[in-house]
Amino acid sequence: MDSLRSKENLNQFERIFGKTNTNPRLFEAPARINIIGEHVDYLGGIVLPAAINFSVHVFLRPNQTNLYRFHSITFNETISIKKPFLSNQNAPWTDYITGVIVELEAEGHSIPGFDLLVDGNIPQGSGLSSSAALEVVTGFAISECFGLGIKREKIAVIGQKAENNFVGTKCGIMDQFIIAVGKQNDCISLNTDTLNYSYHHFELGDHEFYLINSNVKHNLKDSAYNQRRLECESALQKIHSKFPNFKQLYDVTLTESEIKNCDLTPDEFKRTKHVISERERTKQVIEGLESNQFSKVGAALYEAHDSLSKNFEVSCEETDFIVSQLKDLGVMGARMIGGGFGGCVLVLDKKEGFAKINEEMKKSYQQKFNLALDFYKFQISDGVKEISI
Ligand code: ADP
Numbered sequence: 001m002d003s004l005r006s007k008e009n010l011n012q013f014e015r016i017f018g019k020t021n022t023n024p025r026l027f028e029a030p031a032r033i034n035i036i037g038e039h040v041d042y043l044g045g046i047v048l049p050a051a052i053n054f055s056v057h058v059f060l061r062p063n064q065t066n067l068y069r070f071h072s073i074t075f076n077e078t079i080s081i082k083k084p085f086l087s088n089q090n091a092p093w094t095d096y097i098t099g100v101i102v103e104l105e106a107e108g109h110s111i112p113g114f115d116l117l118v119d120g121n122i123p124q125g126s127g128l129s130s131s132a133a134l135e136v137v138t139g140f141a142i143s144e145c146f147g148l149g150i151k152r153e154k155i156a157v158i159g160q161k162a163e164n165n166f167v168g169t170k171c172g173i174m175d176q177f178i179i180a181v182g183k184q185n186d187c188i189s190l191n192t193d194t195l196n197y198s199y200h201h202f203e204l205g206d207h208e209f210y211l212i213n214s215n216v217k218h219n220l221k222d223s224a225y226n227q228r229r230l231e232c233e234s235a236l237q238k239i240h241s242k243f244p245n246f247k248q249l250y251d252v253t254l255t256e257s258e259i260k261n262c263d264l265t266p267d268e269f270k271r272t273k274h275v276i277s278e279r280e281r282t283k284q285v286i287e288g289l290e291s292n293q294f295s296k297v298g299a300a301l302y303e304a305h306d307s308l309s310k311n312f313e314v315s316c317e318e319t320d321f322i323v324s325q326l327k328d329l330g331v332m333g334a335r336m337i338g339g340g341f342g343g344c345v346l347v348l349d350k351k352e353g354f355a356k357i358n359e360e361m362k363k364s365y366q367q368k369f370n371l372a373l374d375f376y377k378f379q380i381s382d383g384v385k386e387i388s389i
């Protein structure tokens with residue numbers, strides 16, 4: 001976010017929480033894209049995310065009381081809480097912050113009272129993970145301001161636990177992880193089973209990734225997310241009882257008929273099919289990026305979308321329409337990203353194609369759904385960090 005907005009927010013912080021001898025410190029966490037490996041990060045799969053230059057930022061200052069006071073610029077709301085920590089239905093945004101305090105304390109840290117102001121420009125609920133950015137920036141800011149020295153990887157896990165346990169969304173580890181460890185110009189490949197990861201730099205030459213926001217959010221998202229997790233768990237249990245070697249659904253290397261023999265329901269079968277095929281596409285994408293074979297990458301993105309739509313059933317009419325239109329227009333590759341049921345589509349194409357695609361897509365989407373489309377170009381950026389003010 002730009003420095004003018006940061007200065008205004010600092011003034012706002014001091015108007016709300018008062019001016020003292022101690023200045024609040026400013027921290028910023030990015031949004032993320034994921035190139036491939038969708039809905040496998042809670043199943044031990046490999047994912048290929050990168051941090052991008054949208055952000056959530058917080059100002060934080062200890063207040064030497066037992067009160068935790070939060071102000072959101074977006075929601076124009078100040079909330080004051082103290083222990084015991086309870087979920088706040090009236091201000092759900094505070095749960096992402098409170099959840100992080102709860103998880104830090106569960107780890108044995110004692111977190112004294114503080115004042116926090118949050119602002120951000122990550123479109124919320126659009127699949128770019130504004131929630132994980134809020135958790136990670138909160139965890140990092142607390143760790144730095146109270147001298148806890150918690151490692152970035154650990155802050156990611158604490159953020160995920162906050163979302164799983166306090167907010168109640170059974171998300172995987174990918175979003176928090178890349179937001180914690182991201183580096184400018186690099187994506188990571190992360191094994192979500194072992195949390196081993198490595199940085200990768202790809203030269204896209206005259207190609208680019210960009211995002212298209214469908215500007216729809218179907219509220220099925222959170223319940224379906226938890227439902228998919230349950231379906232994947234029960235599928236694994238059934239497979240595991242016949243083939244005890246497989247500890248994760250992602251690792252299953254059986255034929256379709258062997259899987260069918262495990263008495264899976266039709267839904268469990270389809271979910272399994274997505275997860276296993278995503279593993280193959282991930283290999284294809286990494287190979288394609290490393291050898292500059294971008295058409296191979298693009299083809300895998302289209303296949304991934306098809307699988308997310310038909311097998312994992314987390315897409316919707318609007319994002320299906322966007323992806324099929326892009327294909328008809330000759331774009332190299334595209335797929336929905338994030339939890340699904342709306343939100344953003346990730347596109348890979350030749351740079352020269354952008355202007356025409358932008359124009360044609362906006363027209364046809366408006367005609368079909370009477371809705372605007374937003375196009376976002378982005379840069380691959382650093383993970384969470386402190387900003388000097
Ligand atoms: P996503 O993570 O895909 O953006 P979620 O529904 O998981 O969508 O998280 C969005 C929620 O995160 C918002 O409804 C809000 O509660 C919280 N949030 C995200 N960004 C901010 C922000 N800048 N200020 C306050 N709350 C935020």
Ligand code: MG
Binds near residue numbers: 129
């Ligand atoms: Mg989220």
